[in-house]
Structures are given as C-alpha cells and as structure tokens.
Amino acid sequence: MGDRQIPRISLRDFDTRKDQIGKELIAAAENVGFFILVDQERPSKQDIQRMFDLSTKYFALPDTTKGRWPFIREQNTGWEKDAQIRPSTRVADPKESLQLQYFRRNTYWPNDLPEIPEFHQACLEFMESVQDLSMKILSFFSVALGFPPSFLADAHDLSYEDCLSTMRLLRYHEVTGKVSDMPEWRAGAHTDFDVLTMLFQETGGDGLEVCPGREAHTSFAQGDDWTAVPARTGEITVNIGDMLMAWSDDRFKSLYHRVRAPGPNGNLKARNSMAYFNQPRPHVLIQGPTKKYEALSASEYILNAMKRYYQPTGTGGPKQLKT
Ligand SMILES: O=C(O)CCC(=O)C(=O)O
Numbered sequence: 001m002g003d004r005q006i007p008r009i010s011l012r013d014f015d016t017r018k019d020q021i022g023k024e025l026i027a028a029a030e031n032v033g034f035f036i037l038v039d040q041e042r043p044s045k046q047d048i049q050r051m052f053d054l055s056t057k058y059f060a061l062p063d064t065t066k067g068r069w070p071f072i073r074e075q076n077t078g079w080e081k082d083a084q085i086r087p088s089t090r091v092a093d094p095k096e097s098l099q100l101q102y103f104r105r106n107t108y109w110p111n112d113l114p115e116i117p118e119f120h121q122a123c124l125e126f127m128e129s130v131q132d133l134s135m136k137i138l139s140f141f142s143v144a145l146g147f148p149p150s151f152l153a154d155a156h157d158l159s160y161e162d163c164l165s166t167m168r169l170l171r172y173h174e175v176t177g178k179v180s181d182m183p184e185w186r187a188g189a190h191t192d193f194d195v196l197t198m199l200f201q202e203t204g205g206d207g208l209e210v211c212p213g214r215e216a217h218t219s220f221a222q223g224d225d226w227t228a229v230p231a232r233t234g235e236i237t238v239n240i241g242d243m244l245m246a247w248s249d250d251r252f253k254s255l256y257h258r259v260r261a262p263g264p265n266g267n268l269k270a271r272n273s274m275a276y277f278n279q280p281r282p283h284v285l286i287q288g289p290t291k292k293y294e295a296l297s298a299s300e301y302i303l304n305a306m307k308r309y310y311q312p313t314g315t316g317g318p319k320q321l322k323t
C-alpha cells in the first residue's frame with residue numbers, strides 16, 4: 001500500500017483566504033488529482049449526515065418501490081442493484097445506487113415516497129449546496145487554464161434545463177457468508193468520466209483507494225501504488241474526472257480509484273457513500289488551451305465514456321489524441 005499524501009485543504013474563512021485556497025486547489029489538481037476538503041460552510045457536517053440518514057432510509061425501502069424508477073443506461077439515471085459491471089473486475093459491484101439528475105427532478109426522481117416525504121426536497125437542496133461549492137472550485141480551475149473565471153461554472157449552470165450534473169447515492173451491501181466467498185472489491189478500479197466529483201464518505205466506511213501516477217482519460221499511464229483515503233463524515237473527497245483532464249490538456253489528473261471490500265476482520269456492515277458528478281451541458285465543447293485534443297462535445301464525450309465503461313478491458317476506448 002502506498003503512502004502518497006492526499007492533500008487536505010481547509011476552506012475556513014473562504015472569502016478572506018481565497019488566494020491561498022486557490023493555490024492549494026490548483027497544486028492538488030496538478031500534482032495528485034484527489035484532495036480532501038474540510039471546514040466548508042455548506043454542505044455542513046449536519047447537512048451531510050442528514051443526507052446519509054435519508055439515503056439509508058431510501059435504500060431500506062422494498063426493491064419493488066425503488067424499482068419504480070429503474071436505471072436507464074442511455075440516460076444514466078435511476079436505481080440499479082448489482083448491475084454495474086466494471087471493466088477492471090468484469091463482475092458487478094456488490095451494491096445498489098440511485099442516480100439523480102438535477103434536470104429530471106420533476107420527471108424521473110422518486111418523488112412520492114410516503115415513507116420519506118422529505119426525500120425529494122432534501123436531495124434537491126443538498127445537490128444545490130454541493131453545486132455551489134463545486135462552482136467555486138471550478139472558477140479557480142477556469143482561471144488557471146486561461147479561461148474567463150465563470151467559463152466552467154457557466155458550462156455547468158443548474159438553471160439550464162439540460163444541465164447534466166448528477167448525484168449518486170450508493171449503498172454497498174453488508175458482507176456476509178463464508179470468508180472464501182467474500183468479495184475483494186466493493187467498486188472495481190475506474191476513473192470518473194465527469195469534470196469534477198465531490199464524494200461524501202461516512203466514518204467507519206473505509207475502503208476507498210486511489211492510485212496516483214495511474215492517471216488516465218486515455219490509456220497511457222501506468223502505476224500500481226494504491227493509497228487509502230480515509231472515510232470521515234463531514235469531509236469531502238474531491239477528484240478530477242476524465243473530462244477535466246482532457247479540458248486541461250492533461251495538466252489536471254484523473255486518477256484510478258476503487259473501493260476495497262472489508263476483510264473478515266473489517267467492518268462488514270453496509271457502506272454508504274454519495275457522489276456528486278459535475279458534468280457540463282451536452283453541447284459544450286471540451287478543448288484545452290493548447291488544443292492537445294480535438295474538440296469534443298460533452299455529449300459525445302459521455303457517450304464514448306459509456307461505451308468504454310461497458311466494454312471489457314482491452315477493447316479500447318475512443319482515441320482522441322491528434323498525434
Ligand atoms: O463509494 C465510493 O467511495 C466511490 C464511488 C465511486 O468512485 C463512483 O461511484 O464513481
């Protein structure tokens with residue numbers, strides 16, 4: 001197990017410490033690609049805990065209820081159970097998840113759950129607070145890349161009907177049964193194909209590991225030195241996704257990461273996490289300042305990524321390199 005430092009960045013006194021925070025964020029994006037935010041105003045630790053509590057209540061509902069909004073792969077939305085096969089493991093992650101796309105909030109969300117009447121509104125408010133924080137971070141990255149400060153935030157503006165930003169509630173199953181049958185992975189190794197992921201973990205739910213040096217939105221990089229990222233309720237684990245790596249001409253790194261299953265002596269209980277995937281509006285063209293890669297619209301990028309993610313390793317993804 002590697003011991004690369006995952007930067008911890010405090011957002012305390014954000015307005016007065018902006019310059020310092022910006023420098024730390026950019027250095028973390030360039031040098032590692034994963035970092036942990038602490039001391040943010042919103043979403044607060046209480047907001048995050050409340051969302052975890054609601055998520056737990058949601059996953060406790062009968063499958064027949066959750067199945068009223070089944071996962072639609074082409075639209076990357078809805079509820080799935082034991083259905084996401086990672087190319088790295090070729091088996092389904094032992095989990096269930098609910099993908100909530102903000103723009104489908106009135107058309108394809110569990111919106112009339114008598115057991116959790118507050119669920120819909122709470123998810124909406126939580127997403128909006130994570131969105132606000134995400135946009136603050138993206139404005140630093142915009143400037144660093146030579147774009148106008150609001151360039152990346154505009155591309156992700158939630159007020160547009162086609163904004164693709166998505167929250168995913170995850171619940172990895174409790175581990176039961178014989179030691180020999182226990183899974184090794186809760187989530188197989190992968191990179192995220194979005195721009196920026198804001199991940200919420202819960203104290204006690206360790207298992208997340210990242211592989212600095214094995215960054216890739218193309219498949220050139222190598223490396224096998226995994227580093228654990230501890231799970232602490234209230235903190236936010238942030239990672240650069242493939243799209244931002246492409247958009248920055250590889251200056252910001254999208255790292256492989258995975259979730260290891262607990263061994264027989266670990267915490268075998270179910271593990272909850274929540275991820276907010278910042279994804280640009282479909283028509284937005286992704287191209288970095290030095291034009292290292294051909295411009296690709298976000299919708300083309302996502303389509304290619306979906307193909308890559310639903311194919312076994314080695315069959316290759318889209319080739320974007322000009323040279
Ligand atoms: O559950 C986690 O901690 C990580 C989830 C993740 O990497 C993903 O859904 O892309």
Ligand SMILES: [Fe+2]
Pocket residue numbers: 190191192257
């Ligand atoms: Fe991920």
